Amino acid sequence: MKTFKEHNAELSEESTDFSEAMSLQHRMKMKAAFRKNKAKIMLGRKKAAKKLASPEKLKKRAEKAARQILIKKILKQRSKDDLSFAGRASIEKKLASKKGAIKKIAKKLLPQIKAKDKAKLKNTPGQ
Secondary structure (H helix, E strand, C coil), X not given: CCCHHHHHHXXXXXXXXXXXXXXXXXXXXXXXXXXXXXXXXXXXXXXXXXXXXXXXXXXHHHHHHHHHHHHHHHHCCCCHHHCCXXXXXXXXXXXXXXXXXXXXXXXXXXXXXXXXXXXHHHHCCCC
8 A cells, every 4th residue: 555645746746747728527527626615715715815915925926917918918909718728728838938028027016916915905804
């Protein structure tokens, strides 16, 4: 019988590449899992809303905002929602090649995102 660490190491070796899109079956499983844990997720969000975000989380938000800026620039007037799955995958490919630009933009956006987080805390009642 394998130990937990051995099993976990084996799983991480198998699934280190997350570049491929989720299959429909995997999406359905994720949907069911989220539905099952909905109450826990909502409670966690409520608690997190009352706290300042960690530097890692702020960095992640900045990178996400930078990605959105680049997506908007690539798509021009079109919406990402109107694209097919293949179209979205091609945009993800383009973004994968622009990691340096994403990091630069994220670094510039970080102060604004920190300020937003602090403002959110000021406006949150019941602290």
